[in-house]
Amino acid sequence: MMDAFAGxxxxxDLPGAGVEATARWDDGGRLRIxxxxxEMTAAEPQIAAAGFNAAGLxxxxxxxxxxxxxFVETEGARAACLAAAPAQHAARLAAATGQRRRVERxxxxxxxxxxxxxxxxxxxxxxxxxARDDLAGWVVRHIPYEQEARLGDLTLAQTRLQMQLAESxxxxxxxxxxxxxxxxxxxxxxxxxVADRPDLNAFAAPGGVVVVHAGLLRxxxxxxxxxGVLAHEIAHAxxxxxxxxxxxxxxxxxxxxxxxxxxxxxxxxEAAKNLTELGFSRxxxxxxxxxxxxxxxxxxxxPAGMVHFFEKLAKHQGAAPPALLSTHPAIEERIxxxxxxVADLSGNWLPLAIDLTAVKAALPTP
Amino acid sequence: xxxxxxxxxxxGTEMQYVEIELDPGEAAVGEAGAMxxxxxxVQMDTVFGDGSQQGGxxxxxxxxxxxxxxxxGLFTTIFHNEGKGKRRVAFASPYPGKILPVKLDEIxxxxxxxxxxxxxxxKGVSLGIAFQKKLGTGLFxxxxxxxxxxxxxxxxxxxxxxxxxxxxxxxxETLRVDTGCVVAFQPTxxxxxxxxxxxxxxxxxxxxxxxxxxxxxxxxxxQSLPLSRLANRIIASAxxxxxxxxxxxxxxxxxxxxxxxxxxx
Numbered sequence: 137m138m139d140a141f142a143g144x145x146x147x148x149d150l151p152g153a154g155v156e157a158t159a160r161w162d163d164g165g166r167l168r169i170x171x172x173x174x175e176m177t178a179a180e181p182q183i184a185a186a187g188f189n190a191a192g193l194x195x196x197x198x199x200x201x202x203x204x205x206x207f208v209e210t211e212g213a214r215a216a217c218l219a220a221a222p223a224q225h226a227a228r229l230a231a232a233t234g235q236r237r238r239v240e241r242x243x244x245x246x247x248x249x250x251x252x253x254x255x256x257x258x259x260x261x262x263x264x265x266x267a268r269d270d271l272a273g274w275v276v277r278h279i280p281y282e283q284e285a286r287l288g289d290l291t292l293a294q295t296r297l298q299m300q301l302a303e304s305x306x307x308x309x310x311x312x313x314x315x316x317x318x319x320x321x322x323x324x325x326x327x328x329x330v331a332d333r334p335d336l337n338a339f340a341a342p343g344g345v346v347v348v349h350a351g352l353l354r355x356x357x358x359x360x361x362x363x364g365v366l367a368h369e370i371a372h373a374x375x376x377x378x379x380x381x382x383x384x385x386x387x388x389x390x391x392x393x394x395x396x397x398x399x400x401x402x403x404x405x406e407a408a409k410n411l412t413e414l415g416f417s418r419x420x421x422x423x424x425x426x427x428x429x430x431x432x433x434x435x436x437x438x439p440a441g442m443v444h445f446f447e448k449l450a451k452h453q454g455a456a457p458p459a460l461l462s463t464h465p466a467i468e469e470r471i472x473x474x475x476x477x478v479a480d481l482s483g484n485w486l487p488l489a490i491d492l493t494a495v496k497a498a499l500p501t502p
Numbered sequence: 503x504x505x506x507x508x509x510x511x512x513x514g515t516e517m518q519y520v521e522i523e524l525d526p527g528e529a530a531v532g533e534a535g536a537m538x539x540x541x542x543x544v545q546m547d548t549v550f551g552d553g554s555q556q557g558g559x560x561x562x563x564x565x566x567x568x569x570x571x572x573x574x575g576l577f578t579t580i581f582h583n584e585g586k587g588k589r590r591v592a593f594a595s596p597y598p599g600k601i602l603p604v605k606l607d608e609i610x611x612x613x614x615x616x617x618x619x620x621x622x623x624x625k626g627v628s629l630g631i632a633f634q635k636k637l638g639t640g641l642f643x644x645x646x647x648x649x650x651x652x653x654x655x656x657x658x659x660x661x662x663x664x665x666x667x668x669x670x671x672x673x674x675e676t677l678r679v680d681t682g683c684v685v686a687f688q689p690t691x692x693x694x695x696x697x698x699x700x701x702x703x704x705x706x707x708x709x710x711x712x713x714x715x716x717x718x719x720x721x722x723x724x725q726s727l728p729l730s731r732l733a734n735r736i737i738a739s740a741x742x743x744x745x746x747x748x749x750x751x752x753x754x755x756x757x758x759x760x761x762x763x764x765x766x767x
Contacts, residue, residue: 144610144690146719152670153609153688153721186717188614188689189635194719196673205673205719207690209610243635 141208141216145171148202159195159206165222167195169206176204183228185235189243193217193232264387269419271387272380279379281323281343287379288343292327295347300332306498310490311348314359315366317435318428319344322374332500336452340369342378350499355448359488360441367428367442375427377420425470429477438485439478446471510603510657518601519594520659522622529582529625530591536621538594543585548577580625593622593659597729600666602686607655609721614693615652615660615686616645624656634693642695642712644681644728660686664727671718678713682728688720 145157150173157171167178178197186194187207193214196205208214221229264271295301302308307330319326324344333349340346346369348362356362372378432439450467509523519538522530540546583589595601601621604613614632623629632651634640640647652658662685671677671691678696687693695712698704704711716722737743 146673146690148672151608154690154719156610186690186692187720188632188687188691188693190692192690194673194690203673203675205690207719209689239635242637243633246637246640 139216139220140170141213141220142210143206143208143213145169145176145204145206147176147204154207157206159217161217161220161222165224167197167206178204178206181206181225183225183232185232185239190236190239193229268384268388269380272383275383275387276376276379279376284376284379285325285343288327288341288345291341292329292345295331295341301329301347302332303327303329305330307350307353307495310359310492310495311346311353311362311366313490314363314488315346315370317437318363318367318370318431319374320431320434322370324373326370330499336449338365338369340373340378342373342376344373346370346373353499354496356445356492358441359490359492360438361445361448362441362490363432363435363437363488364428364439364442364445367431367437368424369428370431371424371427372420375420375423377424380420422470422473425474426477429474433481433483436483436486437488439474439481443471443474443478446474510659512601512603513592516598516600517595518599518661519592520601520603520622521590521592524581524583524589524591526583526586526588529580530622531625531627531629532579532581532591532593532622533620534577534579536593536596537579537581538592540581540591541585541589543583543587543589544581544591545584547580547582549580550577578629582625595621595661597661597663597732599661599663599725599727599729601659601661602666602668602723604652604658604660604686605656606652606658609688610690611653611655612689613652613658613660613686614689615650616684617648617650619660619662619685620650620652621659621661623652623654623658627652627654627656627658636694638712639693639695639714642681642710643684643693643714645684645693645714662686662723662725663729663732664725667724667726669722669724671716671720671722673719675718677716677722679716679724680709681712681714682730683724683726684714684716685723685725687716687722690718690720691722692717 140158140160142156142158144154146154150171155171155173157169159167159169162168162177167181169176169178178195181195181197184194184196186192187209191209193208194205195208196203198204208217218229218233292301308328311330312328315326315328322344326344326346329345329347330353331347331349334351334354335349336352336355337349338347338352346366348366352365353362429439429442432442446467450471510520511523512518512520524530524544537546581591606613606627617631620629630651630653632649634643634645634647634649636643639645652660666685669677681695684693692715694715694717696715697712698707698709703709
């Protein structure tokens with residue numbers, strides 16, 4: 137006597153919803169079913185995965201009365217049925233099990249794909265955050281210098297609306313004389329300007345546009361200090377920092393829009409963009425400090441001027457924070473780092489032949 | 503697990519409600535908001551989940567989470583008779599159709615039904631979800647990927663739209679059904695889809711690309727009017743939603759004149 141397994145029997149003379157029954161395989165490989173109303177034998181039952189989600193096992197056969205089916209639902213009964221099944225049914229039982237597994241597998245796969253689709257924008261956002269510097273660098277490498285120069289022209293036009301820019305005169309000549317040696321080997325065509333502004337500031341627009349505020353020239357004690365600031369700004373231009381910031385900002389905005397399904401450009405996207413700009417700037421400033429220092433050394437200009445001027449800026453910060461340092465909270469840290477690096481350097485620096493007094497005299501009176 | 507045996511009576515023809523008689527101490531579980539009236543002595547108790555879980559907090563949380571997936575509330579309401587004699591509580595079906603009473607023990611203890619179909623049941627019937635795992639059926643079968651599973655051996659009541667059709671499928675017998683018309687079936691029934699066969703039919707017959715197919719053995723219940731179809735027609739003819747009140751059949755009314763003039767505003 138082999139193990140019996142429970143199931144539900146359907147047939148022409150039975151209630152439509154089936155009746156509870158038990159079955160077992162007999163020695164001849166036939167299926168014997170016992171239910172409340174009697175007993176049945178199926179010599180050659182058809183075996184298939186059946187029912188909702190193909191989760192059950194259907195053993196069906198035909199006789200004179202009509203079609204019958206014995207339906208195995210529970211896991212235990214299924215296992216008992218498989219264990220006791222005669223060899224001639226093994227292949228079809230395995231096929232039925234395989235069919236059920238395929239349904240399960242495709243279902244799980246479907247869920248995984250769905251989950252992935254839902255998470256994709258977030259994953260992309262995360263990946264972007266992690267690799268934003270590399271990505272921006274990659275994009276920026278593919279922007280030709282002519283385009284960057286055009287962007288510089290646009291920035292220059294914008295700047296002209298806000299301030300008076302001198303393109304010639306002793307001050308501009310002095311700035312050019314100090315700056316040109318620092319731009320050795322640059323693909324940019326540098327343009328130098330002096331803005332009629334009293335504050336301590338200088339900035340570099342993309343494509344080699346360098347603007348120095350008159351206030352900065354006025355407060356400089358020697359030409360080396362001006363050289364230090366110019367080296368820093370030229371480093372920004374050479375490292376294409378403004379382009380990278382722009383690319384990152386645009387990319388992030390687009391990604392946030394996709395992730396949130398919001399294409400109107402909301403406050404959240406703006407906030408996120410500003411966040412990266414800030415995170416970018418600190419690293420970029422440090423990079424510009426290092427590169428600027430290298431440029432000074434290559435041009436054999438005394439880098440102590442750079443440190444001095446930064447100290448001057450830091451002192452100034454108490455009263456009215458100069459724009460040059462507005463996003464640089466770690467100015468002391470930067471100065472300390474610069475001082476450390478400068479201390480290691482030694483060399484016979486070439487003095488800059490600039491008559492700073494004459495330059496200051498030529499500046500328009502504030 | 504002893505199920506509460508309930509006597510019931512269904513009232514109405516097309517917009518029905520079911521009145522359940524509770525012996526002292528007996529209880530019924532109702533879908534939130536389905537209760538229509540209850541007599542003195544029936545206490546209402548709102549529980550997290552479906553009231554059948556015994557497995558502590560996490561069991562209840564899981565049960566409630568599953569209910570949320572099927573589009574129902576996190577809570578179910580249990581109505582129990584704290585009185586001395588028999589008391590009655592009634593649950594009304596939320597849209598035109600029929601209420602289907604099912605004795606779960608007669609069909610093997612489990613009923614798969616479309617989500618939202620559940621109305622009420624004897625306490626102890628567990629309301630679970632049954633994922634439709636055949637991707638094609640989930641996408642095109644009209645019932646989605648999430649169906650409801652009622653387990654237990656007591657009475658359960660589900661409601662269907664329009665007229666209810668109960669059919670017994672013999673082993674291997676197949677019924678092709680318009681998608682959306684399947685209300686409930688025994689788990690021995692194979693629910694699948696079948697391509698309509700001809701591209702012309704697929705595009706112009708109005709039946710869509712696929713039929714739902716139900717293959718026996720077992721009992722299936724179909725509804726003649728899925729709520730979504732009714733809702734579509736109502737929206738299509740609601741003036742507020744840009745529809746037109748044509749086809750009223752009156753010569754003088756909006757039917758002919760309004761139709762001829764093309765506008766009823």
